Amino acid sequence: MAAVQVGGGDNLNESKSTSKISECNGKKKTDNGKMGGNQNGYVNSEHKSNGVDSAADMEAPAPWMDWAQLDIFPGSFEKCSLLTAALTHAGLYLLMFLGFVNQLLFTPKVATERNRVGYAPLYNPFEQFYSRYVYRRVRHIFNRPICSTPGAELTLKERATDDYNWSFRFTGAEKRCINLGSYNYLGFAAPEGECADAAEAAARRYGLALASSRAELGSTPLHQELEETTAKFLGVEAAVVFGMGFATNALGIPGLLGAGTLVLSDENNHASLILGLRLARVAVRVFAHNDMRQLERLARDAIAERRWDRIVVVVEGVYSMEGSIVPLPALVALKKKYGLLLYLDEAHSVGAMGARGRGVVDHWGVAPGDVDVLMGTFTKSFGAAGGYIAGAARLVDAVRARGHAHAYAHAMAPAVCAQVLAAMRAIAAPAGELRVRRLRDNTRHFRRRLRAMGVVVFGHEDSPVVPMLVYTFSKMAATVERLTARGVATVGVGFPATPLNKARIRFCLSAAHSRAQLDRCLDAVQQVVDELGLRYARAV
């Protein structure tokens, strides 16, 4: 244990107490994440009784984590040069200024409320200004409709605008593009094949939807089977599934966390996690993205305050905007040392990461029992919809009994259940590992070639989400447009999903892509990078 090394120079008792902590954590694995409050071994009187501790020694600062022993690489986040930053800001202010002038001269009819004279304005003026006069300029690169499966390729319905993006009309043309935008990591989004057939059979057998909540009349044997399979897939005792991943967090967390809980939350956590924490009314402190050192400081401060019943760390496995992976082994060591609890959202990682596709837990070789709450969604790798919460049986029972979704939200559609089940079985089969490996190979290949181009790429080597930084709004829009023209569909992400000056292009890789397809995309990216001057990386 890292802590033992820190305390190496200390007396024997110190290392003994640490080993006791790790022992009790060993036990934790068996009863799955439960920190049995009284039988967990580090009861103070026990230490007093062995008579070695002097009072002065007990007042000494507790040893810190020895981070040198652990991988705490937060992901590569190359800072841009000052010039780029200044230009980005200048560009943004220019855009805002133009918008401001535009607003003075022109307010379209759609942007005014009728029959509500004398009412308080419905929208915050800045928000409204931003969405109408800044966001509108790049509106055409978002919400682009497709009319096919979001598989390795997709068909875009082309749109045109006659009024500077206030409204769109379809031109009737369609464009086939390679899909680097959908979260189809393992390529299970397919209109035919095993999964689709299973979905069809389930729909015919159980109906399209059950029009009832799980706790009332919405449970079928299929739901039960899915929960059991999910638990087995993840290597934990139990799991509960819901019809929407967002709601899994937003409605599940309030069932788990309550008064007396302090949450340490990553700054880049997904909106659903933040909403769940807000609804649970817990105290939240935010730490910098993947910053284990700051997390340790926050945890130490919180323990020293002595007013919390428990401290829960809420993180994601793969961050969808940063392309980074949580340094899980370091986090688990930290958690064990300080007796923290861990809530891990594997939305983007389950299926996509690890040799067996079991998520970041598998990727890092951490025992699933070391994570207290495993949450994930079926929307991404499984090509379906919905989410799950998995862990110890008692915890899952709590989510059923006190979480909101089980009692109030309608049950998952049977066809969706069947799709998840089929995909999960396919991942667990030998051919499934091939899919996972193909995704990893694609990811590495893509990232390697991007870096060789000299663009700034965020995140970890193995993360299938690959953000390429372009910094300014206008370059983001131009990149997406030009890539589309070359038959590559990607997404641009800007404020408010990212900081104002960190607009980026996000590529999502898939096991469904062939090497030839990827190379075609990369060639297109190369051309666009050349045209727009996107080589921001300082060291190639």
Next chain:
Amino acid sequence: MILLDIVDTASWWTIVIAVQVVIGCAYFLCTRKSKKHEDKLTKKMLLEWKPKPLVEEEIFVPQPQLMGKIDEGMLNVGCTSFLGFDKEPQIMERAIKSLHKYGVGSCGPRGFYGTIDVHLELEERLAKFLQVEETCVYSYGFSTIASAIPAYAKKGDIIFADEKVWFAIQKGIDASRSTVVYFKHNNMKDLERKLEMAAFQKDLNPQRRAFLIAEAIYYNTGTMCPLRKLVELARRYKLRIILDESLSIGTLGEHGRGLTEFLGVPRDEIDLIVGSLEHSFASIGGFCAGSHFIVEHQRLSGLGYCFSASLPPMLTEAAIAGLDILEAKPHLIAELNLVANKLQCAFSGLNYFTVSGDDLSPIKHLYPRDVVMPYETKMEFLHNIEKYCLHRGIAVAVTSYIKDAEKNCPEPSLRIAASTKLNDAHIDELCDILERAYLHCRS
């Protein structure tokens, strides 16, 4: 006018700059401070730190009944598929066809290639059906209203809501962090008094956004809201109305357009109508309907809309197919209303249950008579009734509430849903079995 605008905008422009300066300063100060992080944690504290487990006590979760295909040799009066669309072969075929075109999942939120042509079609069709400018479709019924409310109501705003609103509305209000005033269920006098009071205390003023939230038909009671009076009060006190028509769209009005059609209230009196695809349409998801000005905002601010994958295309297609049937056969609504009325009559004659619900409401709540029991025992009693009925081929739903999370937890009840498939014989049988179940479980 323009001059006014400039003053107006210039003031916030200066605020923006001022805020940046403040943030800049704060940033410098904070980074300096955090370098001097003062560590107070001693070994003693660490040893004394005894975190509690996430879940402390044993929790009992009743195992719900597992359903086979709905209505497979079973009369299901618990599920809220009022028009029987869950069994409609025409809808099934179209959904399956869609499945074999698009696959199951949409693999992305609406912003990022999760907008599939069927979503646009459904939105357009719904807008036309409801005679509004625009609608937006969510991928989950619960999250629809729970996201719609905080998209408009923010901290500092004030919301007037009926005390019996269903749980998703309560959560939406929680998420908005607005001040909330609950008025007595359907009691317009109480609402008026509270509005008057708020106006008097300047809680209602032209600078503060104010909302009125009600359900057309209350999920928790089956009663209809007095919409005309609500609209009148809202206009008088300048409140915007958010109306949850989840249970009334597809069940009320000549064409099934909901309570507004039924009562002849103009659609634009209601600022935002929220509907569900999970009841009459027997699919999954929900939608918001209203003017372009209102609804468009959610495409950037509705959390459940922006940050969640879009509705699976096959379920979207199912909703479109349902809409097709509804438009082709508006008489379904009249049939349903007739059944609802008959149910109401039959239930009023029950010896052992009291009924709550409007004549035309497709949802009825049955409360067992003369049982004075604590909440949990009562739930158990109802679950026994449910089991008894299930053995005899009728599936009824016991309301599932989370007692500690509800604002005012409603009395436990049996929720019976009217549907077009119920005939007189069914209703007689249902009443008969319910009475027998009561006697059986009482003894």
